Amino acid sequence: MESTQAPFLYPEYKSTIFRSPTQPLMIVKDHLKDLTLPVFGESHIQKFDNDLTKNAQINGEPIGERIKVFGKLMDENGRGIPNALIEIWQANSAGRYIHKAEIHDAPLDPNFLGAGRLLTDNQGLYQFYTIKPGAYPWGNHFNAWRPNHIHFSIMGHQIEHRLITQMYFPGDPLFEYDPIYQSVPQHARHLMVSKFSIDKTDPEFALAYEFNIVLNGKLKSNFE
Amino acid sequence: METFNQTPSQTVGPFFAYSLTAKQYGYNYNSIITDSLVNDSIEGERIFITGKIFDGENKVIPDAIIELVQYFESENQDVTSKIARVGTGTSEDGSFIFTTVKPKPIKGQAPFISVVIMMRGSLHHLHTRIYFADETEKNKEDLLLNSIPEDRRNSLIANRLQKNNQIFYEFNIRMQGENETIFFKI
Numbered sequence: 001m002e003s004t005q006a007p008f009l010y011p012e013y014k015s016t017i018f019r020s021p022t023q024p025l026m027i028v029k030d031h032l033k034d035l036t037l038p039v040f041g042e043s044h045i046q047k048f049d050n051d052l053t054k055n056a057q058i059n060g061e062p063i064g065e066r067i068k069v070f071g072k073l074m075d076e077n078g079r080g081i082p083n084a085l086i087e088i089w090q091a092n093s094a095g096r097y098i099h100k101a102e103i104h105d106a107p108l109d110p111n112f113l114g115a116g117r118l119l120t121d122n123q124g125l126y127q128f129y130t131i132k133p134g135a136y137p138w139g140n141h142f143n144a145w146r147p148n149h150i151h152f153s154i155m156g157h158q159i160e161h162r163l164i165t166q167m168y169f170p171g172d173p174l175f176e177y178d179p180i181y182q183s184v185p186q187h188a189r190h191l192m193v194s195k196f197s198i199d200k201t202d203p204e205f206a207l208a209y210e211f212n213i214v215l216n217g218k219l220k221s222n223f224e
Numbered sequence: 225m226e227t228f229n230q231t232p233s234q235t236v237g238p239f240f241a242y243s244l245t246a247k248q249y250g251y252n253y254n255s256i257i258t259d260s261l262v263n264d265s266i267e268g269e270r271i272f273i274t275g276k277i278f279d280g281e282n283k284v285i286p287d288a289i290i291e292l293v294q295y296f297e298s299e300n301q302d303v304t305s306k307i308a309r310v311g312t313g314t315s316e317d318g319s320f321i322f323t324t325v326k327p328k329p330i331k332g333q334a335p336f337i338s339v340v341i342m343m344r345g346s347l348h349h350l351h352t353r354i355y356f357a358d359e360t361e362k363n364k365e366d367l368l369l370n371s372i373p374e375d376r377r378n379s380l381i382a383n384r385l386q387k388n389n390q391i392f393y394e395f396n397i398r399m400q401g402e403n404e405t406i407f408f409k410i
Contacts, residue, residue, distance in 0.1 A: 001227065001229070004229050004230050004231070004232050005230070005232055005233060005348070006232060006233065006234075006347040006348070007347070008346070008347065008348060010347060013235075013345070013347070014345075015235075015344050015345025016345050016346070016347065017280070017345075018279040018280035018281050018283075018345070018399070018400065019279050019280070019285070019343060019344075019345030019346050019399050019400075020345070020346060020347075020399065020400075021350065021399060021400065021404060021405075021407050022280075022400050022404060023404055023406075023407075025407050025408060025409035026371075026372060026406050026407070026408050026409065027408075027409045028368050028371060028372075028408050028409070029409070029410070031333075031367055031368035031371070032368075032408065032410060035293075035295070035305075035338065036303070036304075036305050037293060037305060037307065038293070038304070038305045038306055038307050040256065044256040046254070055253075056252070056253075074228065076227050076228055076230060077225050077226070077227065077228070078226060078228050087243055087244060088243065089239070089240060089242065089243035089244070091239075097239040097242075098242050098251070099238070099239035099241060099242055100241075100249075101238065101239075101287075101313075102239060113242060113251075113252070113253060114242070114243075115242050115243035115246065115251075115253050116243070117243075117256070151234075151236070151237060151240065151243075153236070153240075153243075153244060155307075159293075159338065159351075159410060160410045162340065162349060163231060163233060163349075164233060164234065164235070164236050164342055164348075164349050165231055165232065165233055165234045166234040166235075166237075180234060180235060180347075183347055184232040184234075188229060188232050189232070191229055191230075191231050191232055192231065192232055192234065213231045214228045214229060214230050214231050215230065215231070216230055216410065
Protein backbone atom coordinates (compact mmCIF):
# COMPACT_ATOMS: atom_id res chain seq x y z
CA MET A 1 0.00 0.00 0.00
CA GLU A 2 1.26 3.48 -0.90
CA SER A 3 2.49 5.55 2.06
CA THR A 4 0.14 8.22 3.32
CA GLN A 5 2.94 10.04 5.13
CA ALA A 6 4.91 13.22 4.38
CA PRO A 7 8.68 13.01 3.88
CA PHE A 8 10.90 14.29 6.69
CA LEU A 9 12.47 16.97 4.52
CA TYR A 10 9.94 19.11 2.65
CA PRO A 11 11.89 22.26 1.68
CA GLU A 12 8.76 24.32 0.90
CA TYR A 13 8.11 24.09 4.65
CA LYS A 14 11.32 25.89 5.47
CA SER A 15 11.74 24.79 9.09
CA THR A 16 12.21 21.18 7.94
CA ILE A 17 15.54 22.09 6.29
CA PHE A 18 17.62 22.14 9.49
CA ARG A 19 15.27 20.14 11.70
CA SER A 20 14.70 16.87 9.83
CA PRO A 21 16.94 13.81 10.14
CA THR A 22 19.26 13.29 7.16
CA GLN A 23 19.96 9.61 7.91
CA PRO A 24 17.35 6.94 7.31
CA LEU A 25 15.45 5.83 10.41
CA MET A 26 16.83 2.61 11.93
CA ILE A 27 14.56 -0.38 11.74
CA VAL A 28 14.66 -1.92 15.20
CA LYS A 29 11.08 -3.12 15.39
CA ASP A 30 11.92 -6.55 16.78
CA HIS A 31 13.48 -4.93 19.83
CA LEU A 32 10.58 -2.56 20.45
CA LYS A 33 7.64 -4.91 20.30
CA ASP A 34 5.47 -5.25 23.37
CA LEU A 35 6.35 -1.77 24.61
CA THR A 36 3.29 -0.16 26.11
CA LEU A 37 2.26 3.39 26.84
CA PRO A 38 0.69 4.34 30.17
CA VAL A 39 -3.05 4.05 30.67
CA PHE A 40 -5.03 7.16 31.53
CA GLY A 41 -8.35 7.08 33.32
CA GLU A 42 -11.39 9.26 33.89
CA SER A 43 -9.67 10.66 36.99
CA HIS A 44 -7.29 12.52 34.65
CA ILE A 45 -10.13 14.27 32.84
CA GLN A 46 -11.99 17.29 34.20
CA LYS A 47 -15.66 18.05 33.61
CA PHE A 48 -15.22 20.53 30.72
CA ASP A 49 -11.99 19.16 29.21
CA ASN A 50 -13.97 18.01 26.17
CA ASP A 51 -15.83 21.30 25.77
CA LEU A 52 -13.54 24.16 24.76
CA THR A 53 -16.54 26.50 24.62
CA LYS A 54 -16.88 26.10 28.41
CA ASN A 55 -13.48 25.22 29.89
CA ALA A 56 -12.08 28.76 29.97
CA GLN A 57 -15.13 30.96 30.49
CA ILE A 58 -14.51 34.04 32.61
CA ASN A 59 -17.36 36.43 31.91
CA GLY A 60 -19.34 34.87 29.07
CA GLU A 61 -19.34 32.58 26.05
CA PRO A 62 -16.41 32.58 23.65
CA ILE A 63 -16.99 34.38 20.35
CA GLY A 64 -17.28 32.42 17.13
CA GLU A 65 -19.00 29.52 15.44
CA ARG A 66 -19.68 26.69 17.90
CA ILE A 67 -18.94 23.25 16.39
CA LYS A 68 -18.90 19.60 17.41
CA VAL A 69 -16.02 17.38 16.31
CA PHE A 70 -16.50 13.61 16.53
CA GLY A 71 -15.07 10.42 15.11
CA LYS A 72 -13.55 7.03 15.67
CA LEU A 73 -9.96 6.25 16.61
CA MET A 74 -8.96 2.93 15.08
CA ASP A 75 -6.12 0.63 14.13
CA GLU A 76 -5.29 -0.21 10.51
CA ASN A 77 -7.97 -2.92 10.51
CA GLY A 78 -10.64 -0.46 11.61
CA ARG A 79 -10.89 -1.77 15.15
CA GLY A 80 -11.73 0.99 17.63
CA ILE A 81 -8.99 1.89 20.12
CA PRO A 82 -10.65 2.39 23.50
CA ASN A 83 -9.47 4.59 26.35
CA ALA A 84 -6.83 6.45 24.31
CA LEU A 85 -5.79 9.96 25.32
CA ILE A 86 -6.54 12.68 22.76
CA GLU A 87 -5.16 16.16 23.49
CA ILE A 88 -6.24 19.11 21.34
CA TRP A 89 -5.23 22.72 20.83
CA GLN A 90 -6.13 25.42 18.34
CA ALA A 91 -6.40 29.13 17.54
CA ASN A 92 -9.53 31.07 18.48
CA SER A 93 -12.17 32.20 15.97
CA ALA A 94 -10.06 35.24 15.06
CA GLY A 95 -7.05 33.09 14.21
CA ARG A 96 -5.11 33.95 17.36
CA TYR A 97 -3.29 31.42 19.52
CA ILE A 98 -3.03 32.20 23.21
CA HIS A 99 0.63 31.10 23.14
CA LYS A 100 2.89 33.85 24.52
CA ALA A 101 5.23 33.83 21.53
CA GLU A 102 2.36 34.44 19.10
CA ILE A 103 2.26 38.01 17.82
CA HIS A 104 -0.41 37.92 15.09
CA ASP A 105 -2.47 41.11 15.35
CA ALA A 106 -5.86 39.54 16.06
CA PRO A 107 -7.76 39.69 19.35
CA LEU A 108 -7.49 37.15 22.13
CA ASP A 109 -10.80 35.92 23.49
CA PRO A 110 -10.95 36.18 27.31
CA ASN A 111 -13.36 33.25 27.39
CA PHE A 112 -11.43 30.87 25.15
CA LEU A 113 -8.20 29.00 25.83
CA GLY A 114 -8.22 26.57 22.90
CA ALA A 115 -6.93 23.52 24.80
CA GLY A 116 -8.72 20.33 25.81
CA ARG A 117 -8.38 16.59 26.26
CA LEU A 118 -10.51 13.47 26.34
CA LEU A 119 -10.43 9.68 26.37
CA THR A 120 -11.97 7.57 23.62
CA ASP A 121 -14.86 5.38 24.79
CA ASN A 122 -14.94 1.58 24.74
CA GLN A 123 -15.63 1.60 20.97
CA GLY A 124 -12.84 4.08 20.21
CA LEU A 125 -15.34 6.90 19.66
CA TYR A 126 -14.75 10.49 20.76
CA GLN A 127 -16.49 13.86 20.63
CA PHE A 128 -15.81 17.41 21.75
CA TYR A 129 -17.26 20.88 21.36
CA THR A 130 -15.21 23.89 20.37
CA ILE A 131 -15.22 27.16 18.43
CA LYS A 132 -14.24 26.90 14.77
CA PRO A 133 -10.63 28.17 14.55
CA GLY A 134 -9.72 31.04 12.22
CA ALA A 135 -6.92 31.13 9.65
CA TYR A 136 -3.71 32.90 10.64
CA PRO A 137 -0.59 34.21 8.93
CA TRP A 138 2.88 32.76 9.54
CA GLY A 139 6.39 33.54 8.45
CA ASN A 140 7.22 30.68 6.12
CA HIS A 141 7.04 32.83 2.97
CA PHE A 142 5.46 36.08 1.79
CA ASN A 143 1.69 36.11 2.43
CA ALA A 144 1.70 32.66 4.05
CA TRP A 145 -1.52 31.66 5.84
CA ARG A 146 -2.40 28.42 7.61
CA PRO A 147 -5.77 26.87 6.76
CA ASN A 148 -8.20 26.52 9.69
CA HIS A 149 -7.08 23.53 11.71
CA ILE A 150 -7.22 21.80 15.10
CA HIS A 151 -4.09 20.09 16.46
CA PHE A 152 -4.44 16.53 17.76
CA SER A 153 -2.00 14.55 19.92
CA ILE A 154 -3.08 10.93 20.25
CA MET A 155 -1.70 8.34 22.62
CA GLY A 156 -2.97 4.76 22.49
CA HIS A 157 -1.57 1.86 24.49
CA GLN A 158 1.24 0.60 22.26
CA ILE A 159 4.43 2.47 21.35
CA GLU A 160 3.34 2.62 17.69
CA HIS A 161 -0.03 4.10 18.63
CA ARG A 162 1.26 7.66 18.90
CA LEU A 163 0.22 10.30 16.38
CA ILE A 164 0.49 14.07 16.16
CA THR A 165 -1.64 15.53 13.41
CA GLN A 166 -3.89 18.40 12.36
CA MET A 167 -7.55 18.24 11.40
CA TYR A 168 -8.68 20.53 8.60
CA PHE A 169 -12.10 21.68 7.39
CA PRO A 170 -13.65 20.77 4.03
CA GLY A 171 -13.13 23.07 1.07
CA ASP A 172 -10.57 25.40 2.63
CA PRO A 173 -9.21 27.73 -0.10
CA LEU A 174 -5.81 27.83 1.65
CA PHE A 175 -5.03 24.12 1.10
CA GLU A 176 -3.26 24.76 -2.19
CA TYR A 177 -0.98 27.38 -0.65
CA ASP A 178 -0.06 25.62 2.61
CA PRO A 179 3.21 23.63 2.55
CA ILE A 180 2.38 21.78 5.80
CA TYR A 181 -0.82 20.39 4.26
CA GLN A 182 0.90 19.91 0.89
CA SER A 183 3.80 17.95 2.44
CA VAL A 184 1.49 14.91 2.56
CA PRO A 185 1.18 12.90 -0.70
CA GLN A 186 -1.76 14.16 -2.73
CA HIS A 187 -3.71 10.90 -2.54
CA ALA A 188 -3.68 11.01 1.28
CA ARG A 189 -4.46 14.66 2.01
CA HIS A 190 -8.19 14.01 2.27
CA LEU A 191 -7.44 11.83 5.33
CA MET A 192 -6.66 15.02 7.27
CA VAL A 193 -9.86 16.79 6.25
CA SER A 194 -12.95 16.42 8.41
CA LYS A 195 -16.36 15.81 6.81
CA PHE A 196 -19.38 17.95 7.56
CA SER A 197 -22.23 15.85 8.99
CA ILE A 198 -25.81 17.11 8.93
CA ASP A 199 -26.91 13.93 10.76
CA LYS A 200 -24.73 14.64 13.79
CA THR A 201 -25.31 18.39 13.74
CA ASP A 202 -27.07 19.54 16.92
CA PRO A 203 -30.19 21.42 15.73
CA GLU A 204 -30.10 25.09 16.66
CA PHE A 205 -26.79 24.57 18.48
CA ALA A 206 -23.66 23.39 16.60
CA LEU A 207 -22.53 22.12 13.19
CA ALA A 208 -20.82 18.73 13.34
CA TYR A 209 -17.60 17.61 11.67
CA GLU A 210 -16.48 13.97 11.51
CA PHE A 211 -12.79 13.14 11.77
CA ASN A 212 -11.85 9.47 11.87
CA ILE A 213 -8.26 8.69 12.81
CA VAL A 214 -6.29 5.58 11.82
CA LEU A 215 -3.13 4.75 13.76
CA ASN A 216 -0.07 2.80 12.70
CA GLY A 217 -0.26 -0.99 13.09
CA LYS A 218 -2.73 -3.37 14.63
CA LEU A 219 -4.35 -3.34 18.02
CA LYS A 220 -2.98 -6.15 20.18
CA SER A 221 -5.70 -8.51 21.35
CA ASN A 222 -5.34 -7.72 25.06
CA PHE A 223 -6.64 -4.22 24.40
CA GLU A 224 -9.77 -5.38 22.62
CA MET B 225 -9.51 -8.01 6.43
CA GLU B 226 -9.92 -4.50 5.08
CA THR B 227 -6.97 -2.22 5.70
CA PHE B 228 -7.55 1.44 6.44
CA ASN B 229 -5.16 4.18 5.38
CA GLN B 230 -3.09 5.56 8.22
CA THR B 231 -3.87 9.20 9.06
CA PRO B 232 -0.95 11.41 7.95
CA SER B 233 1.28 12.90 10.63
CA GLN B 234 1.60 16.70 10.82
CA THR B 235 3.93 18.93 12.79
CA VAL B 236 3.18 19.73 16.44
CA GLY B 237 3.86 23.37 15.46
CA PRO B 238 5.20 26.11 17.74
CA PHE B 239 2.08 26.74 19.84
CA PHE B 240 1.48 23.47 21.73
CA ALA B 241 2.49 24.67 25.20
CA TYR B 242 -0.87 25.84 26.60
CA SER B 243 -2.28 22.36 25.99
CA LEU B 244 0.53 19.80 26.20
CA THR B 245 2.78 21.48 28.81
CA ALA B 246 0.48 24.13 30.30
CA LYS B 247 1.77 23.96 33.86
CA GLN B 248 5.44 24.17 32.89
CA TYR B 249 4.81 27.26 30.75
CA GLY B 250 2.50 28.96 33.25
CA TYR B 251 -0.79 28.75 31.34
CA ASN B 252 -4.09 28.57 33.17
CA TYR B 253 -4.74 24.89 32.43
CA ASN B 254 -3.75 21.77 34.32
CA SER B 255 -1.23 19.17 33.14
CA ILE B 256 -1.76 15.44 33.51
CA ILE B 257 1.76 14.67 32.25
CA THR B 258 4.61 16.42 34.09
CA ASP B 259 8.42 16.51 34.09
CA SER B 260 8.65 13.59 36.51
CA LEU B 261 8.58 9.83 35.83
CA VAL B 262 8.32 8.95 39.49
CA ASN B 263 5.91 9.53 42.32
CA ASP B 264 6.38 9.08 46.04
CA SER B 265 5.58 5.38 45.86
CA ILE B 266 8.63 4.69 43.73
CA GLU B 267 11.78 4.14 45.75
CA GLY B 268 15.31 4.83 44.68
CA GLU B 269 17.79 7.64 44.31
CA ARG B 270 16.47 10.48 42.15
CA ILE B 271 18.39 11.26 38.99
CA PHE B 272 17.94 14.04 36.45
CA ILE B 273 17.94 13.57 32.69
CA THR B 274 19.04 16.78 31.02
CA GLY B 275 20.17 17.96 27.61
CA LYS B 276 19.53 20.15 24.59
CA ILE B 277 18.30 19.61 21.07
CA PHE B 278 20.47 20.99 18.26
CA ASP B 279 19.41 21.75 14.70
CA GLY B 280 21.49 21.33 11.53
CA GLU B 281 23.16 24.71 12.13
CA ASN B 282 24.14 23.62 15.64
CA LYS B 283 21.64 26.04 17.17
CA VAL B 284 19.73 25.00 20.29
CA ILE B 285 16.05 24.38 19.51
CA PRO B 286 13.90 26.35 21.99
CA ASP B 287 10.44 25.23 20.86
CA ALA B 288 10.59 21.44 20.89
CA ILE B 289 8.77 19.03 23.16
CA ILE B 290 10.19 15.77 24.53
CA GLU B 291 8.44 12.81 26.10
CA LEU B 292 10.16 10.08 28.08
CA VAL B 293 8.58 6.68 28.72
CA GLN B 294 10.11 4.46 31.37
CA TYR B 295 9.23 0.86 32.22
CA PHE B 296 8.94 -0.56 35.71
CA GLU B 297 8.85 -4.29 36.44
CA SER B 298 7.02 -5.58 39.49
CA GLU B 299 8.05 -8.64 41.52
CA ASN B 300 5.72 -10.84 39.49
CA GLN B 301 7.31 -9.47 36.29
CA ASP B 302 4.37 -7.31 35.21
CA VAL B 303 5.74 -4.35 33.30
CA THR B 304 4.05 -0.96 33.58
CA SER B 305 5.07 2.32 32.00
CA LYS B 306 5.12 5.94 33.03
CA ILE B 307 5.39 9.02 30.84
CA ALA B 308 6.84 12.50 31.41
CA ARG B 309 6.88 15.52 29.11
CA VAL B 310 8.89 18.75 28.91
CA GLY B 311 9.08 21.61 26.42
CA THR B 312 12.43 23.28 25.73
CA GLY B 313 11.02 26.80 25.92
CA THR B 314 11.18 27.70 29.61
CA SER B 315 14.89 27.49 30.45
CA GLU B 316 17.28 30.27 29.44
CA ASP B 317 19.59 27.95 27.52
CA GLY B 318 16.93 25.78 25.89
CA SER B 319 17.74 22.72 27.99
CA PHE B 320 15.23 20.19 29.22
CA ILE B 321 15.30 18.47 32.59
CA PHE B 322 13.38 15.42 33.85
CA THR B 323 13.30 13.72 37.25
CA THR B 324 13.32 9.94 37.60
CA VAL B 325 15.15 6.97 39.06
CA LYS B 326 17.73 4.98 37.15
CA PRO B 327 15.80 2.31 35.22
CA LYS B 328 16.41 -1.36 35.99
CA PRO B 329 17.07 -3.86 33.20
CA ILE B 330 13.89 -5.39 31.82
CA LYS B 331 13.74 -8.69 29.90
CA GLY B 332 17.49 -8.95 29.46
CA GLN B 333 17.95 -5.51 27.94
CA ALA B 334 20.34 -2.84 29.14
CA PRO B 335 18.56 -0.14 31.18
CA PHE B 336 16.94 2.42 28.87
CA ILE B 337 14.29 5.13 28.64
CA SER B 338 12.20 5.61 25.46
CA VAL B 339 12.20 9.11 23.96
CA VAL B 340 9.75 10.88 21.63
CA ILE B 341 10.71 14.26 20.13
CA MET B 342 8.33 16.70 18.43
CA MET B 343 8.88 20.20 17.10
CA ARG B 344 7.98 22.87 14.58
CA GLY B 345 9.78 21.86 11.39
CA SER B 346 9.39 18.14 12.04
CA LEU B 347 6.45 16.64 10.19
CA HIS B 348 6.72 13.47 12.31
CA HIS B 349 7.37 12.68 15.94
CA LEU B 350 10.70 10.92 16.30
CA HIS B 351 11.60 7.92 18.47
CA THR B 352 14.94 7.29 20.09
CA ARG B 353 16.29 5.85 23.36
CA ILE B 354 18.50 6.87 26.25
CA TYR B 355 21.08 4.33 27.47
CA PHE B 356 23.42 4.98 30.39
CA ALA B 357 27.19 5.37 30.06
CA ASP B 358 27.86 3.70 33.41
CA GLU B 359 26.19 0.46 32.29
CA THR B 360 29.11 -0.59 30.11
CA GLU B 361 28.71 -4.34 30.57
CA LYS B 362 24.96 -4.45 29.98
CA ASN B 363 25.23 -2.04 27.05
CA LYS B 364 27.79 -4.37 25.42
CA GLU B 365 25.28 -7.22 25.47
CA ASP B 366 22.19 -5.25 24.46
CA LEU B 367 20.69 -6.56 21.23
CA LEU B 368 19.29 -3.23 20.09
CA LEU B 369 22.53 -1.33 20.72
CA ASN B 370 24.47 -4.06 18.94
CA SER B 371 22.23 -3.76 15.90
CA ILE B 372 23.38 -0.13 15.47
CA PRO B 373 26.63 0.69 13.63
CA GLU B 374 29.34 1.22 16.24
CA ASP B 375 30.19 4.75 15.12
CA ARG B 376 26.61 5.93 15.75
CA ARG B 377 25.89 4.02 18.97
CA ASN B 378 27.23 6.81 21.17
CA SER B 379 24.39 9.10 20.12
CA LEU B 380 22.12 7.03 22.39
CA ILE B 381 24.31 7.01 25.47
CA ALA B 382 23.86 9.57 28.25
CA ASN B 383 26.91 10.61 30.25
CA ARG B 384 26.80 10.68 34.02
CA LEU B 385 27.63 13.97 35.74
CA GLN B 386 27.62 14.84 39.40
CA LYS B 387 26.75 18.37 40.47
CA ASN B 388 26.02 19.51 44.05
CA ASN B 389 25.63 15.88 45.16
CA GLN B 390 22.97 15.29 42.52
CA ILE B 391 23.24 12.87 39.65
CA PHE B 392 22.59 14.10 36.14
CA TYR B 393 22.64 12.15 32.92
CA GLU B 394 23.30 14.38 29.95
CA PHE B 395 21.56 13.39 26.73
CA ASN B 396 21.89 15.81 23.82
CA ILE B 397 19.88 15.29 20.66
CA ARG B 398 21.29 16.29 17.28
CA MET B 399 18.80 16.49 14.43
CA GLN B 400 21.50 16.55 11.75
CA GLY B 401 25.27 16.53 11.23
CA GLU B 402 28.22 14.39 12.14
CA ASN B 403 26.75 13.08 15.40
CA GLU B 404 23.15 12.94 14.24
CA THR B 405 21.03 11.09 16.78
CA ILE B 406 19.71 7.73 15.70
CA PHE B 407 15.95 7.74 15.29
CA PHE B 408 13.95 4.53 15.07
CA LYS B 409 11.33 3.42 12.61
CA ILE B 410 8.38 2.16 14.62
